[in-house]
Amino acid sequence: MIGKQSIQFEEPPYLLEGASVVGPKEGEGPLGKYFDVVEQDPMMGQDSWEQAESLFQKEAVQKVLVKAKVPKDSVRYIFAGDLLGQLIGTTFGIMEYEIPLFGIYGACSTMGEALSLAAIMVEAGNADRVIAMTSSHFASAERQFRFPLEYGKQRPFSATWTVTGSGAVIVGKERGFAKITGITTGRIVDFGVKDAQNMGACMAPAAADVLYNHFQDFQCSPSDYDKIITGDLGLVGKTILFELLNQKGYDISKVHMDCGVEMFDASRQDTHAGGSGCACAATVLCGYIFHQLKKQAFRKILFIPTGALLSTISFNEGNPVPGIAHCVQIESC
């Protein structure tokens, strides 16, 4: 452990392989060609959106096992979660793999939390292979958090579009294409923002807090990274993040990328402030980012998925929407 809230791994665990499965809209986006699978039917032939989301998870696990050429029995634990109440996307997605499960919830920061815990597990010698994964689905998230699609509500321009898909990574002891060299675990940050249609503004303060503490704990600066990649701040949240970090003396604008901003072409795809959802950061990580790490176009990156902590109950009872974000430092090898 170093500094206030970080861990620098002495024997960094490796990323063995990643897999990304997305829906048709994500496949048509600017990063479409980097995803392993583009499903043409967002319902996956199921009767409900929730069942479809579970199938995305099931397929992502299957894909990552095949890509890494390892049997499911060699995976000792799964760290997984999703946006749906009581993690039903995960429960019915990974159930039949029969792998011991740690269910986690960090809203859209879930992939950061999953990778952090998987890395700790492997480095401590408690597992040789661990899967870190998450999912989200546009339609199941709209029903869970906002309005059923049938209601036809107009979306404000600060709103984001929940990504349909799932990303899964195998973290392990044996040499892979990259390694997790450190993590900085976020705390809940509440700026009192109450607009659930402006998630970027809710999450940006948490991203700024964890990034500031990462730079302090590791005694490093933005220029040490090829990319600093946030999850789904979108266009609105990105601007706020830059401003908050500027106030603390850090300028990340030259190396920053936001998965939510890159996922869709807003002018063509009507997605407003960008992509969001657990799967946004997770599928861009397993798609585009891993591609760049494998060809060493990125050598050292910070991956910071960001989550907005709310439910319809907390929101309707007048609570604000606090944020949380988790940093994962990844280096190619």
Next chain:
Amino acid sequence: MIGKQSIQFEEPPYLLEGASVVGPKEGEGPLGKYFDVVEQDPMMGQDSWEQAESLFQKEAVQKVLVKAKVPKDSVRYIFAGDLLGQLIGTTFGIMEYEIPLFGIYGACSTMGEALSLAAIMVEAGNADRVIAMTSSHFASAERQFRFPLEYGKQRPFSATWTVTGSGAVIVGKERGFAKITGITTGRIVDFGVKDAQNMGACMAPAAADVLYNHFQDFQCSPSDYDKIITGDLGLVGKTILFELLNQKGYDISKVHMDCGVEMFDASRQDTHAGGSGCACAATVLCGYIFHQLKKQAFRKILFIPTGALLSTISFNEGNPVPGIAHCVQIESC
């Protein structure tokens, strides 16, 4: 790591202190005198049940810090979760402590998951002190999973009563009253039970599975323990657990105790099959069980909180209710 899904800690992390805060009904139960705080108002003076649940968490953290005589800044991480969608009990309960958070969800198995991960974190040298905690609230759970109280639905005899309260434990490096010597992490087990009013039957197969694997992995038997303590199987689930383990050659009936069965006096308190909820196992652990460990009436126990994996959406869409359970082996010292 040993066996299929267990970890035996070489340098077992200690339990420094625990705190339990419960509502009035729990205080009137047979274990009432062991809880640190019995709140007489289950609403905690708040406007909503969810806000009340958050206050139970806040108070449990405060209490455990005071009992352990440690400042909040010395706690490096919190592992916490609750039953409410998107963990809003936790978010608004622990937010102002500003401690880095790993949000977890294992339904009523959450305390087992929290203790497991806290132990891994401390043993790996990644933290000196970690809080593991959870909460539940009768009224917020009824609204979340079943019917609002105002509806006045009759409860079948297989139904359990969600415990109102919160339990928090500090796991650490320095010597405490007991230590976590091993864990066995559960996987999702689905026997196809679809009756959400009979959670015991949904969870018993998962408890049997993880217990069987624990006995196998550690090459031990029920007689090695002073107590084998399940979370909230209740009277119905307990019978099923005994039968499933008997089929595999293990008889735990002589040393078994279920927190849900002990929590209330069913004849006097109208609680039917027993107590349930994340707080059931957590508050009995921090109350009665820690009391027994401290006076060495229990020297070696297995603590196995059990969770039922469902949401109103999964249930209403016709899905079964699978279960999960996590074993934590605790020894007094």
